[in-house]
Amino acid sequence: MPREIRLTTETPWLEIRTTPADWKKAGRGRLATLLHRMHLIRAFEEAVLELAGEGLVNGPAHSSIGQEGAAVGAMAALRAGDQINGSHRAHHQFLAKALGRVLDGEAFDPLVAGEHPAVAPMLTRTLAEIMGLQPGFTGGRGGSMHLRWAEAGVIGTNAIVGGGVPFALGAAWSRMKAGTGDVAVTFFGDGALNIGAALESLNLAAAWSLPICFFVENNQIAVATTVAEATRETRLSARGPGFGIPSFAVDGMDPLAVALTMDRAVAMLRAGKGPVMIEAATYRYFHQSGPLPGSAFGYRTKEEEDAWRARDPIRRVAREAAAAGLIDEAEDALMRERAVRTVAEVVGRLVEPEGNGRRIVPALWPDTGTVDHGLRSGGAEFDGIGFVELETYRGAVEERKFIDVVSAVMDARMAADDRVVVLGEDIHRLRGGTNGATRGLFEKYPGRVLPTPICEQTFTGFAGGVAVDGRYRPVVELMYPDFALVACDQLFNQIGKFRHMFGDTLSMPVVVRGKVAMGSGYGSQHSMDPAGLYALFPGWRIVAPTTPFDYVGLMNSALTSDDPVLVIEHLELYASSGPGPVDDYGYHVPFGRAKVVRPGGTLTVVTYLAMVERVRAAAERLGVDAEVIDLRSLDRAGLDWETIGASVRKTGALVVAEQGPLTASYGQMVADEAQRRLFDWLDAPVLRIHGGEASPTISRVLEQAAIANDTRVEDGLRRALAEIGRPLPAVAAE
Known part of the structure; x- marks a missing residue:
């Protein structure tokens, strides 16, 4: 016994x-x-x-x-x-x-x-x-x-x-x-x-x-x-x-x-x-x-x-x-x-x-004209802030590795603003989390970098409670955006709705960082593009920086905003390099302003994150006169219809390109609204470039078959030209 x-x-x-x-x-x-x-x-x-x-x-x-x-x-x-x-x-x-x-x-x-x-x-x-x-x-x-x-x-x-x-x-x-x-x-x-x-x-x-x-x-x-x-x-x-x-x-x-x-x-x-x-x-x-x-x-x-x-x-x-x-x-x-x-x-x-x-x-009875009042901040928190773009920035710029500026801007903000706190799983180990995004912060800011147990719904809701209190500004790292599905109630029923539901009596300055891992072999439950999910729910601002310069400026705007902000990062971009600040991490890039990254006159392509460079490179290879627009701000209030509309009035054709699957798609929302807003200037229906119906799986070949890779992008551009009855360039037709 x-x-x-x-x-x-x-x-x-x-x-x-x-x-x-x-x-x-x-x-x-x-x-x-x-x-x-x-x-x-x-x-x-x-x-x-x-x-x-x-x-x-x-x-x-x-x-x-x-x-x-x-x-x-x-x-x-x-x-x-x-x-x-x-x-x-x-x-x-x-x-x-x-x-x-x-x-x-x-x-x-x-x-x-x-x-x-x-x-x-x-x-x-x-x-x-x-x-x-x-x-x-x-x-x-x-x-x-x-x-x-x-x-x-x-x-x-x-x-x-x-x-x-x-x-x-x-x-x-x-x-x-x-x-x-x-x-x-x-x-x-x-x-x-x-x-x-x-x-x-x-x-x-x-x-x-x-x-x-x-x-x-x-x-x-x-x-x-x-x-x-x-x-x-x-x-x-x-x-x-x-x-x-x-x-x-x-x-x-x-x-x-x-x-x-x-x-x-x-x-x-x-x-x-x-x-x-x-x-x-x-x-x-x-x-x-x-x-x-x-x-x-x-x-x-x-x-x-x-x-x-x-x-x-x-x-x-x-x-x-x-x-x-x-x-x-x-x-x-x-x-x-x-x-x-x-x-x-x-x-x-x-x-x-x-x-x-x-x-x-x-x-x-309340005035029915106020039905959407308080859905998001009126923007007073940005009063007095001067926004810049790379072209107007007067500071020193050099080629920077994307992941380096991710940790650098958070370090700078935590040094300048002791209200900023960071929380998430394993962010204090592994030399700055699983990708180095919080490198050096745990040691430098004791008590303000909070490593959590594995409990996404609770530490996300915790951040909402901290934000409503008003004394601190929490930054939440969701190791992969798919894990947001575990925290959906806190993200969308709670954080996203609180300001509007309670009659604009509070602010909700929560920043959530989530990284897209498509193409990295992490499979169906770690590869989600969260833009389509977050865009379904009111209250959230969504930004998707493509360059180191934009990351710094958009993160600073996210950390200034009194709204909850999702900052989407892409593993493919972490290892990339691009123009970024040498030592100034305090400037702001505005919400709601897209950027033309490749001028053109035949076709307008709107896209974001890793797809920006993929689309631009495909247009170069094919010799297509495509105007490529990096959306940068993805929430409904942040979509820059002025820039998109000006381009479509010039080209008469619009393509919405995203890496993710046909289902749970951000592009569906954009295409639907574009069709209604820009109908009079379109020579053909809005075309979408996207991945397959299923989420990407582990197998390298099946993963590439599931996402919008170079081949799908090129095929999409060819299809768009055919839809509007314009000939393929000679280089593309060969």
Whole structure:
């Protein structure tokens, strides 16, 4: 028989319960505060459900009735500089933090007759946001699931289960780096604890000792799937010790127990002993969305619902406070009546009678002309910056190896701007990552080059959280663009949408570097050209530098932009040389300006990255009078239709050339828009040069057959001339 050794962990895992002495010690003031805020949240949520029942809330209304105690108890330990975010069911968390913003530090006794004058305006803005109205915190853009108030320390709640957790890591890291002593708390439910982003975040937070509390509101069910159906270990706080994270279990229907647990947890975070996890057992009284209970849909019993309602957090505090002789029934009733009255007044500001019902006051709807407002920065961050091109640059230029300027410009920017931080996999080893792009930076800028575990979705979302915080400018290296598919939620649902979704109340200065490896033998899962993917989603700027000179200037513009920017690099270009600066790495090349790299009068070819030289060389070999345009900026807002249009009006023909496959193609988007914009000047349909249908594979011959190689480019140019009925040059016809 083998010897068995029982393993243990020194990571604390505790359950916290209150005693009668705790209620006495809490005192009248603390218990009154808990009751006051829960009554306001309960009355507010009841009004939301009533409005939803009347069709006055567009979209879901995820009620938090029954869960107020966990939110109010948790927020009691936080201060103004602490940041929170939550999930789709977050009205209670938002309101608890917002009430702290307007009431903490105020000389206000919640047991007096009148409400504090700051409460109703805050509730009005919150309700307006949930109803999609202009007076809301983000102009009605976010609605019920996307609530943000930066001044109150709410990063932004999230409709993607678990999707906001990595952002909170970024907020926590920024606070740790700044040395403020502030912390972050990310709230999510039992369902999210099975999501990869949440589990990856636990690991990264533990590895980096971040001051973050993972607060799990275990309301026993995800839509209609119970915890026991979703996971074998139903004590969800057991997940924490597995990552070395001290963890606590607490009754979420006991607000004082939650507050005492958070007191302990936040003290640990402020002392540098984070992260921590708290699991609060709680219960939502209603269905996933709307005013009906779960029993109406058959996945809960009325007996179960009644048993949890008997443990109501408001009634618990009122009962314990009365037993301790601190607050009597009349005072509790006063707070309830006042909360209902205050919320009714708030509702009355947003709706008006119509027939036998009510309608939203028409003047409160957002102006539909602002539908795209905030999709990207207005560009004010570039005010005062002088842009240059190689032809107008006055500094010294010489032949430079492309990869050398990649690391050199990042070195220069990190030296000049201590807000710039770099993160990614293996960027501190191998003499600057897998290709030398971060050479020397780890040693030179300690604490600002962050080597990450393999967890693309989490470290990408982390960068988004850092960017929203505003103190640092993250640069993310995705070792290969294909790995972006692992991080799609963070890149496109989160980073790309945040500015617009939250009503242009934030900036998102994230730079993502991704290298195309087509032709290098790395196969189908490492060879993607990401331009077509990123161009599908709003919010992203995309640049594709072809020369060392352009790389420096476009990277500086990317690091200046308040938008997320994808900088695409090509392995084929890394080893190439071209004109580049000798010692000046501070100039800017503008977004949105293409460059004619070969003048011509018969055919216009637009392309980017390694295809620029391939197309130019093919035109030279064939003697084709092709005008070759390096697009450089690839996002929809950055396409230089002025330069493209001027060329097409001269040539009458357009070819869009890209190296990648027919599918997931960037060229499709360009060709479609060109056909509509330039139809009157085209003598033939827009032609595309591209790879095959399949992604390139490992075999050298199959890889070359799959991508747009020299042969495909030449064939495409011949085909384009034939389409417009122009003869092949003599050299090409031989």
